[in-house]
Amino acid sequence: xxxxxxxxxxxxxxxxxxxxxxxxxxxxxxxxxxxxxxxxxxxxxxxxxxxxxxxxxxxxxxxxxxxxxxxxxxxxxxxxxxxxxxxxxxxxxxxxxxxxxxxxxxxxxxxxxxxxxxxxxxxxxxxxxxxxxxxxxxxxxxxxxxxxxxxxxxxxxxxxxxxxxxxxxxxxxxxxxxxxxxxxxxxxxxxxxxxxxxxxxxxxxxxxxxxxxxxxxxxxxxxxxxxxxxxxxxxxxxxxxxxxxxxxxxxxxxxxxxxxxxxxxxxxxxxxxxxxxxxxxxxxxxxxxxxxxxx
Amino acid sequence: xxxxxxxxxxxxxxxxxxxxxxxxxxxxxxxxxxxxxxxxxxxxxxxxxxxxxxxxxxxxxxxxxxxxxxxxxxxxxxxxxxxxxxxxxxxxxxxxxxxxxxxxxxxxxxxxxxxxxxxxxxxxxxxxxxxxxxxxxxxxxxxxxxxxxxxxxxxxxxxxxxxxxxxxxxxxxxxxxxxxxxxxxxxxxxxxxxxxxxxxxxxxxxxxxxxxxxxxxxxxxxxxx
Numbered sequence: 382x383x384x385x386x387x388x389x390x391x392x393x394x395x396x397x398x399x400x401x402x403x404x405x406x407x408x409x410x411x412x413x414x415x416x417x418x419x420x421x422x423x424x425x426x427x428x429x430x431x432x433x434x435x436x437x438x439x440x441x442x443x444x445x446x447x448x449x450x451x452x453x454x455x456x457x458x459x460x461x462x463x464x465x466x467x468x469x470x471x472x473x474x475x476x477x478x479x480x481x482x483x484x485x486x487x488x489x490x491x492x493x494x495x496x497x498x499x500x501x502x503x504x505x506x507x508x509x510x511x512x513x514x515x516x517x518x519x520x521x522x523x524x525x526x527x528x529x530x531x532x533x534x535x536x537x538x539x540x541x542x543x544x545x546x547x548x549x550x551x552x553x554x555x556x557x558x559x560x561x562x563x564x565x566x567x568x569x570x571x572x573x574x575x576x577x578x579x580x581x582x583x584x585x586x587x588x589x590x591x592x593x594x595x596x597x598x599x600x601x602x603x604x605x606x607x608x609x610x611x612x613x614x615x616x617x618x619x620x621x622x623x624x625x626x627x628x629x630x631x632x633x634x635x636x637x638x639x640x641x642x643x644x645x646x647x648x649x650x651x652x653x654x655x656x657x658x659x660x661x662x663x664x665x666x667x668x669x670x671x672x673x674x675x676x
Numbered sequence: 677x678x679x680x681x682x683x684x685x686x687x688x689x690x691x692x693x694x695x696x697x698x699x700x701x702x703x704x705x706x707x708x709x710x711x712x713x714x715x716x717x718x719x720x721x722x723x724x725x726x727x728x729x730x731x732x733x734x735x736x737x738x739x740x741x742x743x744x745x746x747x748x749x750x751x752x753x754x755x756x757x758x759x760x761x762x763x764x765x766x767x768x769x770x771x772x773x774x775x776x777x778x779x780x781x782x783x784x785x786x787x788x789x790x791x792x793x794x795x796x797x798x799x800x801x802x803x804x805x806x807x808x809x810x811x812x813x814x815x816x817x818x819x820x821x822x823x824x825x826x827x828x829x830x831x832x833x834x835x836x837x838x839x840x841x842x843x844x845x846x847x848x849x850x851x852x853x854x855x856x857x858x859x860x861x862x863x864x865x866x867x868x869x870x871x872x873x874x875x876x877x878x879x880x881x882x883x884x885x886x887x888x889x890x891x892x893x894x895x896x897x898x899x900x901x
Contacts (some may be wrong), residue, residue: 393818458884561850630790630808633752633770650711659754661748663730665770 383554384410384527400518406651416528417540418509419501424520429470434488468567494548501540526552546588547618553580555611623673630668637661802872841882
């Protein structure tokens, strides 16, 4: 089944509330996906490049990592540990060297970007949100997912969002049927996926199109032609998010827009606590139609 | 009028109260739905129920006799399998509204999305706005009236339901054709529009129905199996 949520703020004054609002939306979607949850927050940009890493053995993996990275890269590398994840801010000119160091330490790279931070784990959405302290996070927009696994195992890496390029990530409700063939094609183009998951292939497909010069809208349009299966996708980018549903559109979707925000959810229930929802414009996204909001 | 506030009473208690309402109150209102699923389902008494706010999946499902008004929008499967009574939705309806309904009247004042009236078996559905793709798929009996436009594949594999559309039809499904609007259809449509409280003229609609080409196996098609 799975539940997906997204929130794009139009007003700066709501930024401090982004994590809180998204957490409530995510928890409401627990019935649709109780086995894992994940969220991508587009937060404050820094001078460096934000790398979200994960480890199953966080205590030892992150211990001493800040000193080690600082020594090896010859410059200060801030490491902020949040449960099984850490946000590591690399100097921009040490990207490749830095990422190599992280992999050498056995850390899994969940995402890289100027603004994006990704947190995902196995467990109930409420517990996952609590572990990372997502309520307290601020930012301009974010997307989230509650998972009921069908296509691959219930693991941290099988949870959404999937990031396959800087500041880009995807959440998905549905299942793709041509993902193995597409995975091989994308690998030949240099977009190598890390898991057996179908959604990661969807994310890599969209990233590959954007890398070739497509806009987010064009890349999402491409999914209608090249991806086979059921999908309601929400794709986050540095500047906003986009939504597309397959032509059959059996996976639910509803959107709400006010002067303050654009919200996406699998069900209206997720909107019930949003400010001004009683007077919001609420609609169901049309099948095979791309919607996106960017700033 | 009895008020059921879902901030204080859980869904099962709300439904149990409404389902046991025969011979008690005749008017109910339900507050603070917050998109809950399966609100006011399985009613079987001539009662009047008003739901204030938007509902989730399967709102007013399996209705018999009751008149249920939703002051908001409804999620997938609204008024599924209705036997009799009325369901009136002030806002929009998601997928498969009125699916498999045997009787009664479903009025959606806004838009209905895909698969509206799928496999309908005698229900009357009146939609003030547009309907999505694959509506009235395998519809067997009853009437679907659409004041706006219809999406792709309207009435695919249709049996004997009658479809009336005032706006455009993006495409007709297999075995669905436009048919002549005869005086009895205009009378039927006038009655349905009046009962639904819709301001539209029957003459503005076009009628679609089954070409009845899929009813029987044709030996010429044997190669397809």
